[in-house]
Amino acid sequence: MIELExxxxxxxxxxxxxxxxxxxxxxxxxxxxxxDIDKGTGLSVEVRMGQVDKLQYHRDQxxxxxxxxxxxxxxxxTGDFSRQAVEDTLDAACRIARYTSEDEFNGLAxxxxxxxVFPKLDLYHPWELDAEMAVEMxxxxxxxxxxxxxxxxxxxxxxxxxxxxxSLYANSHEFMGIRHSTRHSLSCAVVxxxxxxxxxxxxxxxxxxxxxxxxxxxxxAEAAQRALRRLHARSLSTREAPVLFSPQMARGLMGxxxxxxxxxxxxxxxxxxxxxLGQQVxxxxxxxxxxxxxxxxxxxxxxxxxxxxxxxRDIVKxxxxxxxxxxSYSARKLxxxxxxxxxxxxxxxxxxTGVSFxxxxxxxxxxxxxxxxxxxxxxxxxxxxxxxAVGYWVEDGMIVHPVEEVTIAGNLKDxxxxxxxxxxxxxERGSIRTGSVLIDKMTIAGQ
Amino acid sequence: MKQAIELARETFLTSTGLSDQHLxxxxxxxxxxxxxxxxxxxxxxxxxxxxxxxxIIKSGSYSIEQGVGVRAVCGExxxxxxxxxxSLPALLESARAASAISRAGQSGSVNAWKVNAPSRALxxxxxxxxxxxxxxxxxxxxxxxxxxxxxxxxxQQVMANMVAVHxxxxxxxxxxxxxxxxxxxxxxxxxxxxxRNGQTESATAGGGGRFNLxxxxxxxxxxxxxxxxxxxxxxxxxxxxxxxxxxxxxxGNGWPGVLLHEAIGHGLEGDFNRKGTSAFAGRIGEQVAAKxxxxxxxxxxxxxxxxxxxxxxxxxxxxxxxxxDGILKGYLFDRQNAALMNTxxxxxxxxxxxxxxxxxxxxxxxxxxxxxxxEEIIASVDKGIYAVNFSGGQVDITSxxxxxxxxxxxxxxxxxxxxxxxxxxxxxxxxxxxTRVSMxxxxxxxxTGIGVCGKDGQSVPVGVGQPTLRVDGLTVGxxxxx
Ligand SMILES: [Zn+2]
Numbered sequence: 001m002i003e004l005e006x007x008x009x010x011x012x013x014x015x016x017x018x019x020x021x022x023x024x025x026x027x028x029x030x031x032x033x034x035x036d037i038d039k040g041t042g043l044s045v046e047v048r049m050g051q052v053d054k055l056q057y058h059r060d061q062x063x064x065x066x067x068x069x070x071x072x073x074x075x076x077x078t079g080d081f082s083r084q085a086v087e088d089t090l091d092a093a094c095r096i097a098r099y100t101s102e103d104e105f106n107g108l109a110x111x112x113x114x115x116x117v118f119p120k121l122d123l124y125h126p127w128e129l130d131a132e133m134a135v136e137m138x139x140x141x142x143x144x145x146x147x148x149x150x151x152x153x154x155x156x157x158x159x160x161x162x163x164x165x166x167s168l169y170a171n172s173h174e175f176m177g178i179r180h181s182t183r184h185s186l187s188c189a190v191v192x193x194x195x196x197x198x199x200x201x202x203x204x205x206x207x208x209x210x211x212x213x214x215x216x217x218x219x220x221a222e223a224a225q226r227a228l229r230r231l232h233a234r235s236l237s238t239r240e241a242p243v244l245f246s247p248q249m250a251r252g253l254m255g256x257x258x259x260x261x262x263x264x265x266x267x268x269x270x271x272x273x274x275x276x277l278g279q280q281v282x283x284x285x286x287x288x289x290x291x292x293x294x295x296x297x298x299x300x301x302x303x304x305x306x307x308x309x310x311x312x313r314d315i316v317k318x319x320x321x322x323x324x325x326x327x328s329y330s331a332r333k334l335x336x337x338x339x340x341x342x343x344x345x346x347x348x349x350x351x352x353t354g355v356s357f358x359x360x361x362x363x364x365x366x367x368x369x370x371x372x373x374x375x376x377x378x379x380x381x382x383x384x385x386x387x388x389a390v391g392y393w394v395e396d397g398m399i400v401h402p403v404e405e406v407t408i409a410g411n412l413k414d415x416x417x418x419x420x421x422x423x424x425x426x427x428e429r430g431s432i433r434t435g436s437v438l439i440d441k442m443t444i445a446g447q
Numbered sequence: 448m449k450q451a452i453e454l455a456r457e458t459f460l461t462s463t464g465l466s467d468q469h470l471x472x473x474x475x476x477x478x479x480x481x482x483x484x485x486x487x488x489x490x491x492x493x494x495x496x497x498x499x500x501x502x503i504i505k506s507g508s509y510s511i512e513q514g515v516g517v518r519a520v521c522g523e524x525x526x527x528x529x530x531x532x533x534s535l536p537a538l539l540e541s542a543r544a545a546s547a548i549s550r551a552g553q554s555g556s557v558n559a560w561k562v563n564a565p566s567r568a569l570x571x572x573x574x575x576x577x578x579x580x581x582x583x584x585x586x587x588x589x590x591x592x593x594x595x596x597x598x599x600x601x602x603q604q605v606m607a608n609m610v611a612v613h614x615x616x617x618x619x620x621x622x623x624x625x626x627x628x629x630x631x632x633x634x635x636x637x638x639x640x641x642x643r644n645g646q647t648e649s650a651t652a653g654g655g656g657r658f659n660l661x662x663x664x665x666x667x668x669x670x671x672x673x674x675x676x677x678x679x680x681x682x683x684x685x686x687x688x689x690x691x692x693x694x695x696x697x698x699g700n701g702w703p704g705v706l707l708h709e710a711i712g713h714g715l716e717g718d719f720n721r722k723g724t725s726a727f728a729g730r731i732g733e734q735v736a737a738k739x740x741x742x743x744x745x746x747x748x749x750x751x752x753x754x755x756x757x758x759x760x761x762x763x764x765x766x767x768x769x770x771x772d773g774i775l776k777g778y779l780f781d782r783q784n785a786a787l788m789n790t791x792x793x794x795x796x797x798x799x800x801x802x803x804x805x806x807x808x809x810x811x812x813x814x815x816x817x818x819x820x821x822e823e824i825i826a827s828v829d830k831g832i833y834a835v836n837f838s839g840g841q842v843d844i845t846s847x848x849x850x851x852x853x854x855x856x857x858x859x860x861x862x863x864x865x866x867x868x869x870x871x872x873x874x875x876x877x878x879x880x881x882t883r884v885s886m887x888x889x890x891x892x893x894x895t896g897i898g899v900c901g902k903d904g905q906s907v908p909v910g911v912g913q914p915t916l917r918v919d920g921l922t923v924g925x926x927x928x929x
Binding site: 048052055056078080085093095096097103154156191230233235238239240374376377381382384388390405408411444445447 | 839
């Protein structure tokens, strides 16, 4: 069983530790302080070519302390929980604060924004798993993938991971929150070969609840099919065409939106969506909702990294930006209130436009379906976008051949405005949940 | 002055009450009849960083990461456990967990410890965190801010940070070999945002290596980095849409060597080749680059960011020839993959920390110089682009396709440099891109010491370098199709 031993005792210990640190910080003259304490345990098993490849036991812990002397701030961290080490870490944070500058926007989040209700998020589901069971499951996924087709000639392996963690956040507003959570996953990556074409692809399943993971058979078969479909991929000639982002790739588009309307990039004026609150950034049918309270959700949380209560809210409604992602510092810089986003976005849901993936292929007619993107070619200040892409060339709504060694380029502002359809093929494996997204036109560069 | 081994023994053994007999006890739990290698990796790393933004020191942080990783390898199979606590009970628990990889009976022990001292020191043992006073660190960052702002009235934001790391490691392996290393690492990054007539652009500059922080203050690096970042950002304000399609690309010297790292380096790491999943697998002896091209991975360069006196398995680093005169010569190995392929480690077994397993990783990867002057190479191109700065890249090991993103590039027309171009991703095929290199410059340069390489979720510092290169036919991912 992958579970924190005596997790309630540990939580009690952490509470005592947090109180000790907060009191000691006060005694050292700090006007405010906050800290995180984390502990986790996990098992990860990798198999390859029918035998165990790696067996890893994880055991992590850390404490992060931030102190404020008026508007000066210091930070220090350690993985050593001995009394002496924690005391030294607090001293280090205080020392750092002697040299940082006075910054009127620094400080804890506003006390009236601290979370006071804690909806049951149901994030802790330890797995009755031992190394042998994990190995068996991974072996099953890999063997299904390898036996799927003769052209599956090699494997990068399959893995099963299980992690259980406890994390405490406390600050000198007397806020203290404790979260117990688990995360389990199963993944498989295989290599397909035919003639001189060799392609790798993978598939995975992830959940906070072990019973909700896809079966080893499903994950293995999907990994094999994805690698096979890529065989004999070729480049395209340079052209302009519509691009359909698979749900996994569309998640990245929403990630770019989050970055652009986050407090840090807004107050630094480093965003292609500067001052976009109330602006029409997407077509009218686009609706993006943040829901931090999804039970068992991968991004669920009732308070953020500053203790601020999270809430359900519209981010984009009728294509118009409704709200930013702000922590307390950037909120003060912008003359606004924290949105409970000090730890980033929680769960984001992009509403579909009532069409299936097949409908979108047909709507696209002729264009590129993108299933993988490589490289970091996104300029978050100008929105210029240029990345390596892998996928399929589509004609008359039908997949014609796999594609590789091309780039897709455009500007995120045009891409957002150019969304013409959002599929109902939602991928729920991450905190950003979206279906496929069809964009009317991008530049494809190839040979 | 103390030797690395004395400092390491004091840090990990004396101060925690661990004796050589305790280590023997740990190994007797760890070793089985079929164990092919096993090691304990003790690490203590202290990090300090200072960040300036809007003209003030907005952030400062200090952290200590300390622990021990315990590994047992039986052929292809690895068992691993780690603990942030360095004590006998924690070590024994980790040893029991890691040894579960084997079903064979317990066997063997280690009882003759021998110190493995690297034959040469590539960097000093001093603590870089203490190499400059706090007020000097802060004054340096403020100097960057004022120089950047004085360089151009269009500068809106200046962000600068200075990071220093001091790391002590001790590796104890199944043969009784004890290897210590003390590693300094410093880095300064500058990032500026410029605005002109409502148009905004940004750029970064920086450098670092395995030395003390006075490298920055004595070398007047505040001016160098600040001016470089502002220069690049201003150029981007004038940039036009990059072209789309396959064309001749001239790559500048130095940091554009990220091409070699992505296109060649990762594909030559021993784990992918042992498993046969790399596009380069089984191709030793084949021509993978134009004649005259030689590429090496060199961990032995003094004070470079990617250099190590010994790797994270205690193997002395070396200069490994990957491609010689266009022919593929060798792969990069750690101990496990080398043993499985009947060869020796090339000193490329690296890990992010005690909580991560080592694997084959690059150190400083670069191409040897050729004969052409950079001007000659540019003058030879009728129509193409000249890319001099990049913001990183990525590769698909199996298909061999790689990308890297140009952050400073210019049009070349009739042998002359023209307008600057917007950021664009370049894409190519690793196993054949170097066969398209038609001219190699005489201006080999290494990067300034800012590289970070990610693999399997682990980050390690690396270096890259190359002379100016002409590549005939690389796909440029711009938006201008005309
Ligand atoms: Zn890399």
